[in-house]
Amino acid sequence: MRQAGTYSRILSGGGISGRTGPHLLPLARIKKIMKKSSVDVKMISGEAPLVFSKACELFIVELTKRSWNMTIQGKRRTIHKEDIASAVATTDVFDFLVDLVHPNASQHVDLNEDYAP
Amino acid sequence: MGDEHDKLLPVANVGRIMKRVLPPTAKISKEAKETIQECASEFISFVTGEASDKCQKENRKTVNGDDICWALGSLGFDDYSQAIVRYLHKHREFERDRASAAAHFKP
Numbered sequence: 001m002r003q004a005g006t007y008s009r010i011l012s013g014g015g016i017s018g019r020t021g022p023h024l025l026p027l028a029r030i031k032k033i034m035k036k037s038s039v040d041v042k043m044i045s046g047e048a049p050l051v052f053s054k055a056c057e058l059f060i061v062e063l064t065k066r067s068w069n070m071t072i073q074g075k076r077r078t079i080h081k082e083d084i085a086s087a088v089a090t091t092d093v094f095d096f097l098v099d100l101v102h103p104n105a106s107q108h109v110d111l112n113e114d115y116a117p
Numbered sequence: 118m119g120d121e122h123d124k125l126l127p128v129a130n131v132g133r134i135m136k137r138v139l140p141p142t143a144k145i146s147k148e149a150k151e152t153i154q155e156c157a158s159e160f161i162s163f164v165t166g167e168a169s170d171k172c173q174k175e176n177r178k179t180v181n182g183d184d185i186c187w188a189l190g191s192l193g194f195d196d197y198s199q200a201i202v203r204y205l206h207k208h209r210e211f212e213r214d215r216a217s218a219a220a221h222f223k224p
Contacts, residue, residue: 024130024133024134025126025127025130026126026127026130029123029126029127030126030161032123032124033123033124033125033126033158033161033162033165034161034162034165034180036123036124036162037161037162037163037165037166037169038162038165038166038169040169040170040173041165041169041180042178042179043178043179043180044179044180044181045179045180045181045182046182047181047182047205048168048180048181048182048184048185050182050204050205050208051182051185051186051201051205052161052164052185054197054200054201054204054205055160055164055185055189055194055197055201056126056157056160056161057134058197058200058201059156059157059160059194059197060131060134060135060153060157061134061137061138063153063156064134064135064138064139064153065138067149067153068138068139068143071143077142077143077144078143078144078145078146079139079143079144079145079146079149080146080148080149081146081148081149081152083149084149084152084153084156088156092193093192093193093194096159096160096163096192097156097159097160100152100155100156100159101152101156
């Protein structure tokens with residue numbers, strides 16, 4: 001009986017969602033998104049989605065915290081899209097998100113052309 | 118449902134991660150949560166693209182965990198690496214425990 005309890009607890013992962021194991025984000029979904037990123041991505045090893053499950057969590061945490069800072073500066077308690085846009089604008093590593101949070105409806109700008117590494 | 122949701126991480130999971138770092142009285146608009154979802158997918162695409170370029174240059178067909186770690190560093194996310202290394206070790210331990218529990222379990 002004792003052994004069975006240990007076994008099922010290890011299987012359920014003890015994490016937030018039993019179905020995704022101890023990870024917070026579903027690995028299969030991450031893998032799908034990776035594959036869609038480019039036709040050049042053909043094969044993905046087992047650990048790559050795992051690395052992303054943690055990296056995405058850290059990314060979401062950082063973007064959320066920075067957005068919340070903008071919300072507070074505006075003396076509000078609800079995070080809005082504008083707060084995320086402000087956080088992106090003031091964080092260098094989030095430059096790749098600029099077009100996503102400020103979509104330019106009137107003209108299409110190819111950021112790749114302007115980007116100087 | 119369709120293709121659209123396949124390109125995004127589940128909003129419930131994203132929301133849970135956000136709530137953990139916000140004070141209990143904080144609120145998140147639906148549009149903001151969706152924006153964070155989209156940003157996360159863009160992050161995955163962006164980093165994967167960089168890792169994939171490296172693999173192509175080195176004539177390798179498979180993008181592995183090390184390639185993702187390298188790409189994260191190359192794109193300015195090197196402060197994530199320590200946490201990721203710890204996470205990988207914990208996961209390998211978890212897999213090892215699970216494998217040995219399965220081996221010892223007697224029906």
